[in-house]
Amino acid sequence: MTVWVSPRGQARHDVRIKVNLSHGRRMTIQDTAVVTVRPSPQDLSGQLSPVDLQAVSTWIRLNEAVVVDYWEFRVDTDELLRCLQRLP
Numbered sequence: 001m002t003v004w005v006s007p008r009g010q011a012r013h014d015v016r017i018k019v020n021l022s023h024g025r026r027m028t029i030q031d032t033a034v035v036t037v038r039p040s041p042q043d044l045s046g047q048l049s050p051v052d053l054q055a056v057s058t059w060i061r062l063n064e065a066v067v068v069d070y071w072e073f074r075v076d077t078d079e080l081l082r083c084l085q086r087l088p
Contacts, residue, residue, distance in 0.1 A: 001019055001021075001023055001024075001055070001056070002019070002020040002024070002026060002027040003018070003019055003020075003056070003059065004017060004018035004019070004020075004027060004029070004032065005017050005067055005070055005071075005080065006070075006071075007070055007071055007072075008071050008072065014036065014038060015036070015037035015038055015067060015068055015071045016035065016036055016037060016044070017034075017035050017056075017060070017067065018032040018033070018034055019032060019033045019034075019035055019048065019052070020032055021033055021047055021048070032045075033046075033047045033048045035048070035056055037060055037064060037067055037068065037071075038064070038068070040057075041053070041056060041057040041060045043056075055087060058087060059087055062085045063083075063084050063085055066079075066080055066083040066084060067080075
């Protein structure tokens, strides 16, 4: 699955990511689930399977620090990409 990470911008909510519902390397923003990062991963859209939500939750735990730093504008995109870890 492909994950979309963005900085806060004008958002009034806490850190969220978007996850493409189709497996693979493509991202179709209209075909995504919205998942909270903290305090714990939660599928706000209710569209992820339990297996996919578990994988996304594991990915968030691996990458939470840099995702939050990106959200808060403490790191730029290059640093985000350098720090992100793939699932084992």
